[in-house]
Amino acid sequence: MRNPQNEALASADEAEAHAPERTCILTRRKGSRAELIRLALGPDSSVAPDVRARAPGRGAWVSVTRAELDAANAAGKLKAALQRAFKASDLTVPADLGERTETALRKAALDRLGMEARAGNLVNGADRVEQAARSGKVALLIHAADAGEDGRRKLDQAWRVGGGGPRGVIFPLARPILSMALGRENVVHVALTDPAAASRVRHALDRWRNFTGPDCALEGAEPALGTLSADEDLTKE
Numbered sequence: 001m002r003n004p005q006n007e008a009l010a011s012a013d014e015a016e017a018h019a020p021e022r023t024c025i026l027t028r029r030k031g032s033r034a035e036l037i038r039l040a041l042g043p044d045s046s047v048a049p050d051v052r053a054r055a056p057g058r059g060a061w062v063s064v065t066r067a068e069l070d071a072a073n074a075a076g077k078l079k080a081a082l083q084r085a086f087k088a089s090d091l092t093v094p095a096d097l098g099e100r101t102e103t104a105l106r107k108a109a110l111d112r113l114g115m116e117a118r119a120g121n122l123v124n125g126a127d128r129v130e131q132a133a134r135s136g137k138v139a140l141l142i143h144a145a146d147a148g149e150d151g152r153r154k155l156d157q158a159w160r161v162g163g164g165g166p167r168g169v170i171f172p173l174a175r176p177i178l179s180m181a182l183g184r185e186n187v188v189h190v191a192l193t194d195p196a197a198a199s200r201v202r203h204a205l206d207r208w209r210n211f212t213g214p215d216c217a218l219e220g221a222e223p224a225l226g227t228l229s230a231d232e233d234l235t236k237e
Helices: 004-017 066-075 077-086 097-118 126-134 149-161 175-182 195-212
Strands: 021-023 030-032 037-041 047-050 059-062 122-124 140-143 189-192
Touching: 037 077, 037 097, 047 097, 059 077, 066 077, 066 097, 097 122, 097 175, 097 195, 122 126, 126 149, 126 189, 140 149, 140 195, 149 189, 189 195
Parallel strands: none
Antiparallel strands: 021 030, 037 047, 037 059, 122 189, 140 189
């Protein structure tokens, strides 16, 4: 059945596919700005995550998971790659760069949900979500990590009836965090009703998931945006 919301998401993905490519400094694999994570060199010669790719100055890009980044950092491979990328020998790579990057990606995803809530692009509450899903008005369905299985199953079925996906995304955090992000009380289920907003939220969630790695994947989520593994590449000199 034709679904305008899914078509809009597909169009957004196609547009992203034509974006300029960047190269991971650790694996030499290529990807779009949306797929890779930018690391910025600050004025104090310290390297920091720039997940929004907005910091001024020079940047380098990585496409690895947190575990791979931490391993490369501990082995000195990350610093060597950054020195080559920035053409600078005097720089500092924090030992907790992986943790900082994950925190920044988490914040970006929560901020994005909050912005879409303020813009009126989502609804919450089981009854409202079910009604919107059955009416074919839901572009992306999200469940809090502590949502009950029965509630998830019921809303997933409603989404399928309305021409949506097979099941919603299980958010990696529980309802208190999701509620704070949206500025609402007791948020357990969220439905993005605007296709463009759904694409933006899915992108933020996918970037976060890709970095945390497959062991911490968002259960039930759609395929991630260009997940890249670098196990072999990081063992090379």
